[in-house]
Amino acid sequence: MALDKEYWNIPKPSEDFLTTQGTNLTVFVDHADNALVWGLGASDVTAIAGVFIAAIALFGSLQQGHKAKKHNQLSIQPHLIISSSLQDDGKLLTFWLENCGLGPAVINDYSLKINDVLVADKSRYIGSNVQDTITTEILKLIARKTNSQSLKDKVLMNSQSAEVKTFVSSEVIPVGVSYKVIELKLDTRITNDAFDWVVGNCIQSVNYSDFYGKSFTISQA
Template sequence: MSQTIEYVIYGVQAEKDWKDWVTLALTAMPAFIALWFTWSQNNATKKHNRLSVTPHLDSMTHTTLLENSYIYKYSITNNGVGPAILVEAKITIDGVEIDTDETLPDAVRKLLAGIRDDQFSHQSVAIGSFISPGTTIEIVSITCASKEILEQVKNKARLRAHIFLRYKSIYGEEKTFDSMHN
């Protein structure tokens, strides 16, 4: 038995004129406009989301009179709207970086020779930790016997000590804090 082909179907495309192309363009245009609008809204949302979690570290010095003694405090606050992730911290005194194996009390002792442990307190933040929005970290608090000593401590801290912090947002955007410029 042999196979035979009894019929063949040919498809012939109708001839197109310029009206067909205009119709195609007009029907595709709303889709392209919707695509562009979606893309631009997505970019605006991403920018807004990044700004809505941007940290900003700022410093403040406080002086307080408390029962015949003066207290000098140096603190850092996250005034931003997102957490600051601490990446790097450097402390220098007289331009010399304090060894990272040394602690903040050692830096205070180098800055203020002869200071006793009961005359100051400190707070440290670990590398990789979060500083939440609105959180204040009291770096150092020093008790002074007189206003003259308080002024000496303020001047030594301002002129000789320098804190540099590198931190990032939860999106990974890096920022810096420099006590010389804050």
């Protein structure tokens, strides 16, 4: 407890308290200054309480900011899907890359491996320069699932090359947009088994990010 000390000199009274004597008395007076605990006064406690309340408010503000940032990230998060289709009575084979998310996707890396042959990777994004390689490797896969030698030869001598989507570094795929990564028109109708064999041996992997820089990766055969 903090004390306020005062010293007073007052005349010493006589035994009958009617007259004073020559010697004065020294009186020591203690005044408490509203001290509470640990030697802290009311003003100290008020100041500490203010700092504590401010700390709580700051923590709440930081938490709210974190939640708001997370909400904003989720509100523009992209979601890429790799798919494939066989149309036109088994004569049109297509591989798709679609953004089904809520925000645009920024392509960081794209790789494509067909029949264990690396066709495209980060150093060489898929482009028209690998068009012949893609066509050749897909036709080889189809031929493996063709019993007749004459049909195999016809498959391998397909009159059209694959059309490919050219990817560049940091390319943006908008929301709801589907890209035909590969489209190959065939002279000979292929079976569903042959189609499944081709799809199972065409390995695509895509690394992409949202506009906040958060990275995602999909890999699908």
